[in-house]
Amino acid sequence: MLAAKSIGYDSNPMIGFDTQKVSxxxxxxxxxxxxxxMEIGKQTKPAMQRGGQLSLDKVVFTDKFT
Incomplete structure (x- = not known):
């Protein structure tokens, strides 16, 4: 969410929620x-480093599958 960052907000996708309860x-x-x-709000501390993130060439394919 680049637009949110430009006005001082941060965002984060959420996992592990109960879709039936939220619905x-x-x-x-x-x-x-x-x-x-998605949660959106003011960041209170720097984000933790994410480990194990793959490079784009490992997850983005054009016109073929490897």
Whole structure:
């Protein structure tokens, strides 16, 4: 979220949430699904280093699969 960073906010995708509970809380229509949750806010400390991240040439392919 580059735009959020430019105004002093940070964002982070969330995993491990209960989609059924969230759907009930927000009264999500039955023909919709939650694919992701994102938190947005002011950063209070620097982000932790992420380990094991693959380089783009390992995960981005053009016109073929390897």
């Amino acid at each position: 009930k809380i927000i009264n999500l229509p039955e023909d919709h699904v939650i694919s992701m949750l």
